Amino acid sequence: MIQLKLAFICTEKLPSPAIRGGAIQIMLDGIIPYFQNHQVTIFSITDPKLSNQETDGFIQYIRFPRENYEMDVANALKNQSFDLIHVFNRPNTVHLYKAASPTSKFVLSLHNDMFSELKMTKEESLRALKHVDAITTVSQYIKRTVTYRYPQYSHKIYVLYSGVDLTKFTSIHEKQGQVLQRTLRQRHKLSGKQVVLFIGRLNKTKGPHLLIKALEELIPKYPHICLVIVGGKWFSENTVDDYVHSLYTLAENHRDHIYFTNYIPSDEIPLYMTMADLFVCSSQWHEPLARVHYEAMAAGLPIITTDRGGNAEVIAHKHNGYVISDYDNPQAFSQAIDYLLSNRNKAKQFGLAGRKIVEEHFQFHHVAERLENIYVTSLNS
Template sequence: MRILMVCTEKLPVPPVLGGAIQTYISGILPHVSQFHDITVLGISDSSLPEQETIQGVRYVRVPGKIFEIYRENVVRYVEANKFDLIHIFNRPRLVLPIRQAAPDAKMTLSMHNDMFQPEKIDPEEATAAIAEVAYIVTVSDYIGNVIRSLYPQASPKLRTIYSGVDSERFLPGNHPKMQKIRNDIRRAHGLENKTVILFAGRLSRNKGVDKLILALPELAKKFKNLALVIVGSNWFSENDITDYVAYVRALAKRMPVPVVTTGFVPPNEIQNWFAAADLFVCTSQWQEPLARVHYEAMAAGLPIVTTARGGNPEVIFANENGLIVENPEDPSDFANKIAQILSDQSLMRRMGEKGRQLAISIYHWERVASELLEVWEQAEKTEQAVVSEEQAAGMTIEPLKEDATEQLNRPTPKADAKEKVHSKKNAAASSDKTKKGKTKKERAISMEDHQQTAKQKEAAAERTELAKSDPAPKQPQTGRHIKPFTIASGNQQTLDASPKTHLNRKLAQAKHDTKHFTIASSH
């Protein structure tokens, strides 16, 4: 198929300025482009050309830092080009304008934030947008539950696809590729012989790093040679000194342990700071969809302390790869959870190893791409009801309001995130309609060949070793399972309802290989 991927107007692709959605797109492109003719449409940037082709993928960039201008330019491009399927990232308000421009294209939507909230999109427009798309992919069950609670009719179209990470780029600090980098960073910043706690994220009140800083005095009473590293700025590549940034820095200077603030770190260097750390802490105060730093910390072999907000708990197994702070507003809760890990070196090591195993066996880009390919190919088979011009004309198009990342303490859906499954298929989706007309067998061979590229050989080998471990499945702790879902438009169809491997079964099989999973310690 000829597929158009429409990014948001916030940041460009590739992620030269960072961004979770931009990183997601770059992670899956090498895999999905093996089977389809892909064009990525995104925002222009002075460091990037208006159009270019990289490894067979076309990148088209248009102006429009303001949503309304971006929407106009996106529609103009879609009108001038024909695509079989259009995949929109995180902008349900683009669905109807794009449908008008491409009445015959199949449409799918990826949601990385809760942009279906009434303050983000008029309910009438949201209802029409849901009717227009074949599927809505979400990065966490939390986001899916928010949409489901607002628009129950969307339920059969929702599909959670957890994100991924490049486990060949994010490596433990004692990996041969990272040992010198780890030592150099620690030496340059006075972190030698320190137990380094790492925070990586934007410096904004809803990200809550001040709560971690305020936990340091209590931790300093129990542990010697602690240090905190804060990686990030107020807004991705910007390094403005906002009131909150000034507050964080002033607070850090009063602490009994050293606090290093790096400001913005380019995306191609961020993995070095993970390798230099010993423990990762996510301090989200808002209902975080599911911060991708969790995947990066796991790949780097770091035990994780995160908050019970939004989708964050969905990738944390208590006492397996991390701990969850139930009251993120209380610095003492952070101090207690961090102390629980730091006081037990064996637990600390096991958590890091388990996280690394999960990153390699579950949270890799091949799996993300495979599941998205499945969604696209099922979408291709659906019939699509087209919104009439009268309906579209009647929709209220409001200006884009405050970004979802600035919403604080939004109530979670009643469904407990811990009770949601995240075991996924690893098999590549099959379809006879591809840009090269490959058969299912040829596509499977092509995917296998692609996965064995030089960059991925080691990760593939590690996954193979993990799969050879104890085949006896462990019963899921919560009895979680994936239910088949159906398409609620046109000819109703059901996605493959065959049983999927439980994540806990993979945990049981993923016994660590000491060569690859021994985690560095600062002691």
């Protein structure tokens, strides 16, 4: 493939690289090494820990303050010539960037239901759909949110599942993983515990309150169970709002069985995965498809998830995990956790199956290859 000048435009939420987490930033960090044959410019917001501009090999980072981010990016595009511009999760800015770089091809990635009538008018949506040459979605579910409203543009939409860097994850079924698991549990005073892991933002849509309530039925049967809750109110923020306070209050009766870590940097997540016996995603909203599923599979963990949104597209019930349809019922989670803790061979089979799925389909080199094919199609359209 010929060398291309590519621009990636992150949202105004978080900086790139993923020093403060974020699914978009983590995916970018993972796939960019496979674009070394191209010239890559990444636009993101500024951060006190990062310079406003820097070059790292074939990658140029340009960062602007959040306050005027979109206009600053648009002005920067006028001064450079890009073959293809990839906009992440902000369809309502595409027309602005297209006006700044009219000869460039455009790819839009959707990580949420961004074409919802609550976010964009029909006129704004049609404008964005007209300007883009391709759209990638993180799941079939997110693709359907667009094709249901605008079926005439279905030919532009590709499902692009995310992935992981397997070199950062140690399977709990390998000797090295088992040694690491014991070491980590000793460090966190969890030796001899049955560790149930939750990772996510602490808000009601993620459902950690249901897991705390589920413990009430599990503790009598599993007196050494411990629910490890990893995450803060918002990515790198550990503010205690009303909901977080309610979690702490709810946990008071089970303080020996619940461990809050607060926000953990994304590069430490693999360690917490290795420390666990099983992973639970208790999403209550229509989750686009949480990337923690890929990470838990990479660690060889059996997974419990809800059938909300796109989660069940990568977790097959009783193959590499356990899918809950009664998603707002604490008892459904206690039954699923009990099933995995009392069926260790099944749990191991689920974990091994998940690891194999990641090895074969969801590594970052798979994602990069699929994305590059979409670029080729867009350039030839």
